[in-house]
Structures are given as structure tokens and as C-alpha cells.
Amino acid sequence: MAFHSILFERPEDGPPCGDVEEPEYFGDLNLDQFVSEVTRGLDEYNLTPFFRTELTRERAIAYRHEVMRDLDDPDLRLAVQTFALVMQKMRACLADVQKLYYKRQKQWWFLEAASRYCQGMLAFSSQLMGLCPKSRGLSAFSLWLKEYVDSEAFLNLSRDVDETRAALAGVRYSIHLHGSAVTVLNYDDEEDYSAYVLRIFERFKQGEARDHSVAQKDWPEMNHVEAQILDCVAELNPQPFLLLEAFCSNHADFLDPTIGTFDREIEFYTAYRSYIQLCRDAGLKFSYPVVSGESKAVRCNGTFDLVLARKLCADNVAVVCNDLYLEGAERIFVVSGPNNGGKTTFARTFGQLHFLAKLGLPVPGRDSQLFLYDRLFAHFEREENTLDLRGKLQDDLMRMHGILKASTQSSIILMNEIFSSTTLADALFLCRQIIGEIMERNALCVCVTFIEELARLGPQTVSMVSEINPDRPSVRTFRVRRRPADGRAYALSVAEHYGLTYERIRERLAS
Template identity: 40%
Template sequence: MLHQVGVSSQYRRLTRGGATELRGRLPMLFSPLPQLFRRTTPQVRFHSILFEQLSDGGDVDVRDTPSCFRDLNLDQVLESMLDGREEYRLEAFFYSPLTTAASVLYRHETLQDLEKKEVFDTVADFSRRMRGVRAHLSRVAKLHHRYERERWFLDAAEAYVTAVSTLKEELTLRDVDSRALVGLRGYLETYVDSPDFSTFVADTQKVKDNLASVVYRVHIRGSRVEVSPYGGEPDYTPEVEQTFAKFRQGDVDDYRVHFVDRAGMNHIEARILDLVVRLNPGVFSTLDDYCARYESFLDDTVVRFEREVQFYLAYLEFIERFKTAGLPFCYPQVSSRSKDIHVREAFDVALANTLVPGKKVVCNDFRLEGTERILVVTGANQGGKTTFAR
């Protein structure tokens, strides 16, 4: 079958002597080089969606799990909240409490923007596209054939262009007020409209078009496979279908099967590709130059944003189940002057996570005022003291 030897089935004809001659366009599955790449571009006032000053989060990735997380079962809450987002390594962000009212407000503004469905969906779509970029790049490390790697690299670059350009366009249509997302929008406008990015987009499309223009013939006779230039031979597929159409009695069951997604080409596919490269040296030389020139096409700020925004997305998705059950959430007012603490209708998220939607969750109020600094909670064993502490 044509797909099994790494070409598309756009051309096929039957020849005398039982041989099958196949012709096809170069498939869209040949790909890139093995590192994860980083590029830093425009200097616009946006650094982080979590930290107004990037230096505030400088050592966040080396934070250890606080002992209180295990004591209060907060590690279980975090595990549930971050399920499915392990690749982002978000735990450290939750281990790092903010120390100023201004930094808390910065996150509150951002979270309020992301609570808007259209903004949330825009960012979630961008994240999905970026996961596709990383999937392409991670596949590169598993491949052995040079031009298979480079083709995946090109696919990753194209997916990245689409992800960033779409995010930029979508954010211009969204109602955002937070300093973080307004700053991100401005950064993306400068980045996407920059000469470097525009050249990158144009070069990506040019190389893609070059590869799509490659057409060749694969001639199979027994165990012998020959690859040669396509000479404009007619496609006999319509004629064969027309000849046998009169025997058609209706639709038949679909017996097609899905092929297992292998880590790379087999030796026959690789050999066919080698011969195609020999027939089209200019096209593949251009691909070589492209991969070398854009080895580090990922922008640091864009990559950091996509990781950090998971902090907000994970939280919003996690609390949605509780809000649906009628449990209250709010944005606490914080002060750098007053030490008073007033809490109403607080509940234990760890317990609620196991009960919703099965049982009713009991909420509690408490307050510390004036010179009060310590709450003393007493009661019988299994009476809810740890639950209240959480």
C-alpha cells in the first residue's frame, strides 16, 4: 500500500507484468532537530503573568514542599488541581507565597480577566497549540533520519507561528483590563509585527511550499523499488474506478485500519526519502539552511507565559466544580497596613473535593482583630480541627 512506503496516494497506475507504479507528493511527516529551542526578541514591558517584576520569581523553581502542605493535606489538593499538567512543573509556584499587597493585586487582576469565558478560551486554545509544538519537537529527539527530523522541525515552527499569531489576533478582540494581559497583548503585537518574526513566517511558508512541490514516481516490481522524477504521466485511477463502477452494488463496510504511530520511518521509507533528496538537492538544501537559521525559534517570554498561565487555568478549572455545587469564592482584600483577618463561609477544599457533589460542606467564619494574632482551635478527635485549619 502506498502509505506504507512513506508517500501519499495521489498518483497510482497499473503497468504490464503485474508491477505497480506509484507517484506521490512528498508527505507532510518528515521532520526536526533534537533540542528544545529558545529565542528572545522584542523588549516590551511584559515579563511574567505571575510576577510584576520578573526578579520576584527568580528562585521559584528551587522551592521545596512546605511541611504544612503534608500536615494539612494540601499536597493532595495540589495533586488534584494539577492533574494533567505535570509537564509544566507548577508545584513550586504554589510553594512561593507573595509578600506584598501589590503582587497579590497583580494576580487578582489577571485572574478576573481569565474568568471571562472568551479570554479563558483564547488562552486555553493557545496552550493546546503550544502543546502540539512541544509534541513535534519532542518527537525530533526520537528520530534518526536527518530529513525526517527536519520535516518535523518545520511542522513545529509552522504550528508555533499559528499559535502565536492566533493568540495575538484573539487578544486584540478580547476585553482585558489587567496589567499582565494588557502587557502581554502589547508584547505580542510588537513581537509578531517585528521584521525578524515576519521573515521567519515567510521563510517557513517558502520552505513548506518547496517541499509540497516535490513530485516523484515510485515503481515497485516484486522486491525492487525504484524512485524517479515524475514525468507528467496520467493518473489511471479514475479510469479503473469507472471501468469497475458497473459492478458496484452499494456501499460496503469500511475495513480500513489505523496504522500504529511509529517513532520514525522504516528502512524502506528512509531509502525512498534518500532517493527523493538526491532528485531534489536544491529543495532539501534550503530545508537544511532553514533549520540551521531558526534553530532557536521559540521566544523566551512566550514560552514562560504559556507555562505560568497554567497556574491560573488549573485553579479556575479546579474551583468550577465547587462553584457549581454552590460553594462561595471571593477575591480577598489585602492590606499592607492592617493585620486584621476576617473570613466568612470558609471551607476545606481538600474535604470538599472528596464530597462534592455527594454531601453538604459545612462553612466556617473566623476573625482576628486588633492585637489578636493566634487562633486556638479545640475539640474532640475527628471533630474537624484539621479541617478548620485547612
């Protein structure tokens, strides 16, 4: 049977050709850090293009969900890990073939690579058939692999491996050393001198002696003496070495392309599982979201910024989770509150949730329902670039103009404290115009702002407020609640900026 990919349900879904350019919003959402960490140590698989390629169909996302659920089974996960280890060792043998110098040693390591490959495929096929995976991807691959190991091509490869190894294992020879002269002879039932020497010294043995032997380094490369000995052995026993040479010629491309593709693509799933395991060990929850391209109702309980949470878990710091939902006509979160209270993290979380959902991966949180967007845009505050001769306000306006021009009703727009370089009145006017445009398009949006009036522009807007400890206003809880703004966020920000908070005034009076 035909098998396309364990990552892409249909050819139109992927895989991507060559490198995939990093999306513009990656830096704003810290997704560049995510991709860097999730692929660390896996350079041989080149997983970065997969983690930058978003799926566009609901069934394509469900296809990956099924595979991820299968990998929740520890026995199946162990079988996949064993398969990956076999493939790594096979590639290591092939890499030695390229690095080594002497012909017959290169041929031997090529035979060893093919031997490990055959044994690994037979074992993996048997394990998959016994485990009966439920996902469309793994069940289809299991059937394909069974057909492959039963095929004439694979059976010929396995037979040739066994015959060549058996022929080489049957070679016996003797070495006669006399000064610097080395003579290689066919083995003629000569006595084993090592056994003879041991018998002589056995009579003097008094208990177990300490081991004084010096460990010798096992260099992968033969030296010239060993190579010449092997050449002499080949002259005395030509048939096994002719068989080895024929094997290398006849099976130069023994690795099936589908096996090679599967080996690379399955690491996408295991890499993400490894990445989130630290958070799972800390008790954080992940869920398989219901993803819809029709409904813009959004919900996720107990969610969090994945990149930040992983850093906090590594430092044994508790992670604060938040709930979010949009229902009915609601489309825009207007997030207000004091500085350093979790507003920007909330916007990043919203973007990360939807991006991970489009990768077909479990997302941070419980009971998640997310929108299958067409494009994601992020406008986060950046340092002024003196080279483009534009002021910060002009730069903000030009960036937002580009976003609005490229976005559609199916887009997601994230705005983080834009127009902070102008007056409150001007910022309010500009934000009203931009959000009005977004409302007209009916697009999803998160707007982080101090301008709380934006949360009252209509039924499409929802007010979210980052809370503080009521007993200690300077202490942030990092919880972002769905409730009307209290009107003090901007005032508190101004007070902090000019050093007029209660704590700062007390500090100055005390000094």
C-alpha cells in the same frame, strides 16, 4: 515593550530559581495534597515551585487577582486554552524530532513545529487584541505579543516557514515497483492508475458496498524503504530539501523565551481554576481577599477547608461552611469543643486561607480580608518518634521553642492540641506561658485545645466552639461558632475516652 512575567509583577517577586523546598507546615495543613492534586497531569509545566512560592507584596498579589478576574471571561479563557493547546502540539513535534531516526523526517517535524508556532502566535495575538484584557499582566503581554509578531525576526521565521512548505509541497515523483526493486522517478504527467482502475470497476457497481479495508497503523517512524525513497526524491529534487536543511539550521531556536515562560506560567492560573471548579459546581463560593500587611483584622464568611471540601464534593457530600473574624485587639482564636467536631479543620482552614491569599489566588468563602504574614508556623500533634529518644512532652516543648524563637509580630502560629501527653494542670501552665508570649508579640494565632480557660486570658483571645446536636450529643454539626465555651468540652472528651458517654453506657447495659 518589555514584559517580565504573567505571575510576578516585578523581578524581585520571582520567579523562583530551580526547585522550591516544601514548607514545614504543608503536611499539617494538607497543602502537600493540594499541590499534588492541582499539578496532577501537568508535569511538563513544573508548576510545583510556583505553588510553594509565596508573594510578599500587596501589589504583587493584586497583580495576580487581576489576571484571575480576566480569566473569568469565557472568551479570553478559551483563547488561552487554545494557545496552550498549540504550544502542546508544538512541543510534541519537537519531541518527535528527538525520538525519530531519519534525518529528513526529523527536519520535517521541526518545520511542522515552527509552522504551528507561527500560526498559533498570530492567532493568539489577534484574539488578545480583540478581547482587550483589563489586567496589567495580560494587557502588557498582549502589547508585547503584538510587537513580537510584527518584528522582523518573527516575520522572517513565518516567511521561511511558508516558503519551505510551499517548496516541499511542489515536489512530485513517481515510484516504479518491479518485484523487490523500487525505482524513484520524477513525475512526468503519467496517468493516475488509481483513477484508471476505479473507472474500470465503476461499470460493475451495484449500490454502496461495505467497506472491507483494513486500517493500517500510522507509525510515526519511517521504515528503511520509505527513508531510501525519500533520499532518492531529494536527489532528484535537491532545492526544496536544501531549503529545509537551511531552515532547520537558521531557526534552530525559533521559540522566544518570553513565549515559553508565558506558556508555563499561565498554567498556574488555569490549574487552580480547574482544581476549584468541582467546589464551585457544588455551590461553594470563592472570593478575592483584601490582603493587608498592616491591618490584622481578619474576616471570611462561609469558608471551608479546600482540600477536604474537594474530596467531599467528589463524593457528593455536603460541605459545612463557617464564618470567622478578628477585629480590634483580637488576635487569637481559642477553639474548643468535643473531638471530631471540626476544630482541627478550622485551624487548617485558617492556615489555608492565608497561604492561598499569599499565592494571589481566590480563597474559599465570601467577603474575605486576610493578613499578609511573614511566616506561617504549625504545631500539630505527631506520633512519638522513638529514634530521637525524646518523650512527647519534650518534643512538643522543643518544637514550640523553635517556633517562638523564629516567629515575629507579623507571623501566624497554629497550635493543635499540644501538651496532650501531660496533666491538665501542667498543660494549662505551659499553654498560658506560650500564649502569653504570642500575645506579647501581637501575632495572629489559632489554638485548638480542651483547656477553655485559655479563651479568657485577655481581650486578644476569642472563644470558638465546635457545636454538637443538642438533641443528640454524639452527633457533630461541624460548625464552629464564636461564643463562650460551655465548660463541658473537656468533660465530654474524658467521658468518651473512658467509655462513659450516655450511648456507650446504654450499649453496655443492653449487652
